[in-house]
Amino acid sequence: MLDLKAHADVAVSSAFNLTGPLRHATVVRLAAAWYPEIRFHEVERFHPIDFEAMFTVPPAVMATLDEPTKDTLRIQVGNARFDPPIVRTGSDTVPASALATAVLDDPTSGAGIQARISAGSVYTHGGDFDRSTQLFGASTTVQGLVDPSPGDPRIPRHPIVVRAEMRFLLETLKHELQADRPDDALWARFEVEQSFFRLVGNSNIPFTTSAKRDILRRLIAAFEAGDEAAQNAAFADIPSPWQFVPRAWDALRNYVFLEFYFLYAFNDFLQVADSIFANEHEGDNEGCCVVFDRRDLEDLAAGTKSFDEIVAHTVITSVHEEFNDNDELKRLPLDRDRARDDLVVYVAAGSHATYLTAGSHDILDFEDILTDFPGQVPGWAWLIPGAPVIILLLLITAIAEHFADSEDDTSDNGASTGPDPEPGTDPGPLVFPSRRVVTPLSAIAGPGADVNAYQAALAPAPANVSLADLTRRAFPGKWGAMDGLRDHSPTWENKTARYFRKFVHSGDIKAEVIL
Amino acid sequence: MHVWTPAFHHQFLDGNPANFSAPPGALTALPDGLVVQPTPPPDQRGFVIAPGHSLSYTLERTLLDVIGIDITLDVVVVGSAQDQLDVQVHLDGQAVRVIATFLGPLLRLQLVVGGTPMAASIPLESASGLFRLRLRWHTHGQGSMFVNDRLRAYEPALRPGLSLPVTTVFLGHHSPVVTPAPPKMRARRFTVKLLRKDDATRFLDDLFPLPRPLPIDNECAKRVQGLAGAAMVDARHLMTAAVAAWTRRWSEGQAGSPFSAESVAAHEAAVQAGRAFTAFMLGQDQADADRFLAQARTFLALLQGVDPARYGALLAKADDASTQLDLPCVAALEPLRRLYESRLAPLAELARDLAVVAHAPGGPHA
Numbered sequence: 001m002l003d004l005k006a007h008a009d010v011a012v013s014s015a016f017n018l019t020g021p022l023r024h025a026t027v028v029r030l031a032a033a034w035y036p037e038i039r040f041h042e043v044e045r046f047h048p049i050d051f052e053a054m055f056t057v058p059p060a061v062m063a064t065l066d067e068p069t070k071d072t073l074r075i076q077v078g079n080a081r082f083d084p085p086i087v088r089t090g091s092d093t094v095p096a097s098a099l100a101t102a103v104l105d106d107p108t109s110g111a112g113i114q115a116r117i118s119a120g121s122v123y124t125h126g127g128d129f130d131r132s133t134q135l136f137g138a139s140t141t142v143q144g145l146v147d148p149s150p151g152d153p154r155i156p157r158h159p160i161v162v163r164a165e166m167r168f169l170l171e172t173l174k175h176e177l178q179a180d181r182p183d184d185a186l187w188a189r190f191e192v193e194q195s196f197f198r199l200v201g202n203s204n205i206p207f208t209t210s211a212k213r214d215i216l217r218r219l220i221a222a223f224e225a226g227d228e229a230a231q232n233a234a235f236a237d238i239p240s241p242w243q244f245v246p247r248a249w250d251a252l253r254n255y256v257f258l259e260f261y262f263l264y265a266f267n268d269f270l271q272v273a274d275s276i277f278a279n280e281h282e283g284d285n286e287g288c289c290v291v292f293d294r295r296d297l298e299d300l301a302a303g304t305k306s307f308d309e310i311v312a313h314t315v316i317t318s319v320h321e322e323f324n325d326n327d328e329l330k331r332l333p334l335d336r337d338r339a340r341d342d343l344v345v346y347v348a349a350g351s352h353a354t355y356l357t358a359g360s361h362d363i364l365d366f367e368d369i370l371t372d373f374p375g376q377v378p379g380w381a382w383l384i385p386g387a388p389v390i391i392l393l394l395l396i397t398a399i400a401e402h403f404a405d406s407e408d409d410t411s412d413n414g415a416s417t418g419p420d421p422e423p424g425t426d427p428g429p430l431v432f433p434s435r436r437v438v439t440p441l442s443a444i445a446g447p448g449a450d451v452n453a454y455q456a457a458l459a460p461a462p463a464n465v466s467l468a469d470l471t472r473r474a475f476p477g478k479w480g481a482m483d484g485l486r487d488h489s490p491t492w493e494n495k496t497a498r499y500f501r502k503f504v505h506s507g508d509i510k511a512e513v514i515l
Numbered sequence: 516m517h518v519w520t521p522a523f524h525h526q527f528l529d530g531n532p533a534n535f536s537a538p539p540g541a542l543t544a545l546p547d548g549l550v551v552q553p554t555p556p557p558d559q560r561g562f563v564i565a566p567g568h569s570l571s572y573t574l575e576r577t578l579l580d581v582i583g584i585d586i587t588l589d590v591v592v593v594g595s596a597q598d599q600l601d602v603q604v605h606l607d608g609q610a611v612r613v614i615a616t617f618l619g620p621l622l623r624l625q626l627v628v629g630g631t632p633m634a635a636s637i638p639l640e641s642a643s644g645l646f647r648l649r650l651r652w653h654t655h656g657q658g659s660m661f662v663n664d665r666l667r668a669y670e671p672a673l674r675p676g677l678s679l680p681v682t683t684v685f686l687g688h689h690s691p692v693v694t695p696a697p698p699k700m701r702a703r704r705f706t707v708k709l710l711r712k713d714d715a716t717r718f719l720d721d722l723f724p725l726p727r728p729l730p731i732d733n734e735c736a737k738r739v740q741g742l743a744g745a746a747m748v749d750a751r752h753l754m755t756a757a758v759a760a761w762t763r764r765w766s767e768g769q770a771g772s773p774f775s776a777e778s779v780a781a782h783e784a785a786v787q788a789g790r791a792f793t794a795f796m797l798g799q800d801q802a803d804a805d806r807f808l809a810q811a812r813t814f815l816a817l818l819q820g821v822d823p824a825r826y827g828a829l830l831a832k833a834d835d836a837s838t839q840l841d842l843p844c845v846a847a848l849e850p851l852r853r854l855y856e857s858r859l860a861p862l863a864e865l866a867r868d869l870a871v872v873a874h875a876p877g878g879p880h881a
Binding site: 024141195325326328329330331332333334338342355357362363364365376377378379381383384385386387388389390391392393395396397398399400401402403406506507508 | 520531534535536653708710720723724725727761782786789815830838859870
């Protein structure tokens with residue numbers, strides 16, 4: 001069960017703070033100033049809507065429909081039919097009425113709903129393309145047509161909402177490593193310990209994940225305390241021939257991520273792609289990350305640097321699964337205006353994979369090439385003895401080798417959103433407004449206490465945070481009910497770890513000598 | 516879910532030569548090394564292609580049994596009609612070479628695979644601009660050259676049957692000596708994808724993933740894999756024959772198409788069959804199975820027509836291999852078989868239906 005009050009208590013006792021010396025209000029300003037321009041493909045049907053709309057849109061749309069149409073959208077669970085959305089956990093179904101913001105916001109009823117939610121929970125508004133389209137999908141183009149074309153994209157059906165979250169990497173890892181880390185989707189995971197150690201040569205000496213995490217915990221504590229001897233002692237406990245990776249340590253200490261999350265109601269890649277790449281599911285979490293130099297932000301907080309002197313360092317995007325190793329990264333120009341102009345991301349039609357250029361993109365998977373399959377027959381072939389399966393294998397092999405690989409398409413000719421236009425300027429008919437929701441992750445307690453999402457679960461809760469918002473953001477279950485062999489809905493996953501690994505691999509990281 | 520797999524991908528998005536994706540390996544950049552330069556303005560981005568400039572990547576692990584190569588190279592040319600500008604791509608030393616020479620509004624393109632060249636002179640609409648070159652080779656003999664996403668040359672018998680190892684990837688100019696002249700060509704995107712002998716089988720395995728390793732008797736596995744492998748070799752020979760029969764050497768400017776009506780029909784049927792099979796594996800819908808069988812029948816009938824005797828021998832060999840996947844052979848798999856029996860029953864039925872179709876593809880439709 002989800003117990004956000006307990007999580008908030010841990011947050012208070014561990015002085016949870018992911019924004020270092022920055023106040024939440026400054027994070028909001030930075031998120032506005034360095035909000036990427038987001039260009040969608042003209043055929044895009046689903047645009048980012050964030051968590052709240054996943055719950056509020058279906059009831060609002062249902063209210064406009066006649067009874068027969070409503071009934072086609074109801075979700076059958078056992079013998080009962082529910083209006084969308086619902087949250088299912090085993091045999092328990094939380095109906096849409098109990099998922100309303102007012103219910104989730106109330107400390108008593110909200111705690112009751114939390115008690116019915118776990119990592120095994122599944123949010124759904126129907127679990128298929130047709131239902132998602134009826135509730136969330138865009139249907140009309142800018143010129144009022146049904147079929148989109150370059151320069152005449154589909155109009156976003158609902159207001160575009162993008163979530164922004166700032167994470168100082170050092171603090172994020174510190175809170176990841178704490179022993180009493182709560183288990184929810186907001187605190188989530190920053191499991192990057194493998195990035196800090198590499199094996200040079202062969203060794204049978206065990207160096208477990210928990211041992212790596214322990215060394216990192218000690219290193220961070222020593223670093224924060226300025227205790228060089230303790231740092232050296234931690235380094236000395238790395239078993240040879242394992243070595244510490246200074247580049248990862250430099251990235252951790254010297255950079256800050258401002259993550260932008262694009263939550264879509266549905267991934268409909270199969271509707272737009274002419275390929276055999278299976279990729280369709282309810283719920284889709286994508287996005288990008290803008291990297292800052294930590295020292296700049298510390299100077300900003302200290303007042304020794306002005307807001308206009310802050311220049312974002314790098315942009316990273318997420319492309320399909322992290323194991324595909326195909327995320328994109330670009331070091332931004334040093335000049336502020338040029339960096340701002342260069343901060344453009346492109347959302348691929350249907351899949352919502354996020355790229356840095358327009359055009360076609362082979363869907364690459366660098367994991368495959370590391371996987372040998374010498375002379376084997378597929379595992380499933382062994383499980384159907386007696387069937388003449390080899391003919392099937394030969395035929396499909398002959399076909400599959402000649403397929404053109406799947407591609408993502410991104411475009412400069414679709415709808416777009418981004419930073420607020422200059423007053424008095426007309427951005428044109430293809431630019432749509434959007435709202436940013438910035439998750440407050442600043443100091444929850446102590447003398448510098450500020451705004452933090454977990455405060456919503458405390459009693460009394462401040463007025464500027466919402467328990468409903470925290471409940472939706474921390475929801476540890478799946479954001480969709482599709483559960484096929486390959487097409488499955490995701491749980492929410494903070495992308496901090498994958499962005500970190502990409503940054504360590506390809507980023508322009510300033511090196512500091514470890515003595 | 517992919518069949519061809521990437522070996523190197525660089526988009527030159529900034530001034531960091533090491534900002535690329537690839538399996539583990541070592542990058543060498545000449546002449547400037549791996550120094551990170553400030554990100555240039557968009558029009559000056561890309562890796563300079565000029566004498567003395569090159570990127571070389573050496574994979575930690577050699578990729579064996581490579582039977583297909585797919586190279587995409589986007590270049591921006593700022594030269595004039597008087598310039599002769601060249602860019603080269605090499606895989607594994609000289610085993611695979613691409614040599615692209617821009618001579619004003621003419622592109623001379625060569626693809627050399629295992630010492631055998633394929634060449635074409637391709638007229639361009641202009642001497643400068645962004646050009647996307649794509650070169651693709653498959654061990655069935657097909658060599659293809661695309662410029663700006665349009666097929667410009669095709670070869671049906673480019674080193675059929677060849678398989679080769681790949682350890683190194685090179686992009687650059689043929690001359691190693693740096694000259695002071697300003698650069699007139701930049702690479703904007705460079706992607707190398709490879710097809711290894713068993714990649715398609717891995718793709719099939721992925722369609723219904725099972726926990727690995729499976730408890731299969733070693734002797735049994737060797738026997739089945741040996742027979743299936745032999746059938747695969749024969750299937751490749753038949754496909755090579757089909758490619759030779761259905762397609763012809765062609766380059767832009769020649770009349771007609773490199774692809775016969777049979778080849779177009781076979782391709783369309785194969786694509787539809789592949790798509791239906793994938794859909795069937797994901798959803799186990801009978802309509803997808805029916806669609807697959809109908810398209811497979813069309814494809815197999817055309818294939819049988821290429822060489823009926825070889826087709827018949829191949830089926831016999833495949834049947835023989837299938838009989839080795841018998842119950843005693845998979846005894847240790849019995850618990851798994853029971854676990855997945857109901858989910859795999861439609862697939863077993865599909866395999867049986869396909870066998871009937873394969874033995875009489877020209878027969879009456881079900």
